[in-house]
Amino acid sequence: MPQLSHAVRDHRWSRAYALMDQMRVDAFVFTGGDFFQFVSNYHTDVQVWERPIYAVLPRNGTPFLVMNELSMSHVRFSLESGKLWITDISFWAEHPRVKQRLPLATQLPELLADRLREAGLSRSRIALEGGNAPLTAAMRLLPEASFRPSTSEARSLRWQKHAEELDLMQQLASTADWLQERYRENIRPGRLVQELDFAMAALWVEEAARRFPGEQFEVIRTWSLSGPASASPHGDGRSCGARIEAGHGLVNILIPRLNGLAIENERTYFVGKPSSEQARLWTVARDATDAAISAAVSGRPVCGIDAAAAAVIERAGCGHLVLHRAGHAIGVQHHEYPEDMAFNHRPLLDNEVYSAEPGLYAWGIGGFRLDDTVVVGPQPRVLTHTPKTLAWASID
Numbered sequence: 001m002p003q004l005s006h007a008v009r010d011h012r013w014s015r016a017y018a019l020m021d022q023m024r025v026d027a028f029v030f031t032g033g034d035f036f037q038f039v040s041n042y043h044t045d046v047q048v049w050e051r052p053i054y055a056v057l058p059r060n061g062t063p064f065l066v067m068n069e070l071s072m073s074h075v076r077f078s079l080e081s082g083k084l085w086i087t088d089i090s091f092w093a094e095h096p097r098v099k100q101r102l103p104l105a106t107q108l109p110e111l112l113a114d115r116l117r118e119a120g121l122s123r124s125r126i127a128l129e130g131g132n133a134p135l136t137a138a139m140r141l142l143p144e145a146s147f148r149p150s151t152s153e154a155r156s157l158r159w160q161k162h163a164e165e166l167d168l169m170q171q172l173a174s175t176a177d178w179l180q181e182r183y184r185e186n187i188r189p190g191r192l193v194q195e196l197d198f199a200m201a202a203l204w205v206e207e208a209a210r211r212f213p214g215e216q217f218e219v220i221r222t223w224s225l226s227g228p229a230s231a232s233p234h235g236d237g238r239s240c241g242a243r244i245e246a247g248h249g250l251v252n253i254l255i256p257r258l259n260g261l262a263i264e265n266e267r268t269y270f271v272g273k274p275s276s277e278q279a280r281l282w283t284v285a286r287d288a289t290d291a292a293i294s295a296a297v298s299g300r301p302v303c304g305i306d307a308a309a310a311a312v313i314e315r316a317g318c319g320h321l322v323l324h325r326a327g328h329a330i331g332v333q334h335h336e337y338p339e340d341m342a343f344n345h346r347p348l349l350d351n352e353v354y355s356a357e358p359g360l361y362a363w364g365i366g367g368f369r370l371d372d373t374v375v376v377g378p379q380p381r382v383l384t385h386t387p388k389t390l391a392w393a394s395i396d
Contacts (some may be wrong), residue, residue, distance in 0.1 A: 092111055121142075
């Protein structure tokens with residue numbers, strides 16, 4: 001089963017402890033929903049700008065969470081299933097009651113400051129992954145503590161994946177390959193593009209229920225762009241009512257998430273035989289993807305992934321058709337850190353995970369993009385295995 005065990009918890013926390021030692025801090029406070037899930041294994045169920053939550057990981061001591069009352073039942077389910085890694089939890093209330101039993105939203109800074117005091121951190125150096133108004137107010141209540149903004153440092157915790165995480169991502173990728181086959185069977189002229197995507201999402205949910213019963217599976221995106229609209233990587237803003245037409249190229253984006261980890265799988269199909277120009281641009285995009293994958297080698301620069309794809313595209317005379325970098329890291333979010341792949345010169349590390357998705361966008365013709373999820377190593381390992389041949393991409 002694709003559950004994340006305490007081995008993953010220990011992997012993540014040990015990296016955090018090592019970072020704390022390097023930074024000479026005594027604790028990390030995480031405020032972002034994605035980081036909250038990263039350290040606690042709790043599927044964040046609130047918008048953190050609306051209902052602030054905090055995960056506190058001391059270098060020495062017991063981690064604890066501060067959460068909103070809306071999550072109380074969700075927490076109970078998580079505790080009963082044994083999935084929650086942090087069990088010391090304080091809740092705050094977002095509305096008054098006749099008989100109040102929880103601190104109110106207006107008392108959240110005091111609650112957080114009290115929890116930090118109880119953890120022996122009132123005179124400590126504390127790293128902050130992010131920030132918000134209640135946290136700033138809590139900091140004022142702890143004048144002898146020092147707080148260090150550490151967003152960029154925290155992001156490094158999520159670069160390298162544990163073997164269990166990679167196995168989960170591989171299982172998830174296999175469902176995306178399965179769904180690409182369903183897309184290929186269902187693409188036809190006249191079909192509403194949005195209806196196709198929703199129908200595919202329903203099939204995906206059914207397949208996930210067979211493979212991962214009782215787990216947290218999410219369809220982040222099943223999204224297709226057909227014909228000239230696909231020349232805009234994220235659509236033309238006129239998707240309602242758009243239909244597939246004969247001769248169109250169709251670019252789809254499949255992004256699932258399972259137990260807090262995501263992958264990507266994207267392909268470009270043709271409705272009928274592609275024109276010579278469509279076939280040429282598709283082939284350049286495919287070759288650029290393969291070059292990006294081949295560059296995902298430990299010790300080579302992060303930016304080398306983008307550079308390898310760009311070299312293929314430039315040699316083909318298609319540099320003017322590029323609108324974005326050749327990919328990004330993937331993990332807790334489907335756009336993960338580092339976010340500056342094309343300009344990042346640090347060496348790639350074993351078990352980082354990236355998308356390889358260079359794209360070409362020809363006005364009046366459409367987009368051409370094939371996206372695989374690849375694990376960095378001495379030999380890159382591709383998790384997605386949907387075919388990348390023109391014969392497969394051409395639908396009669």
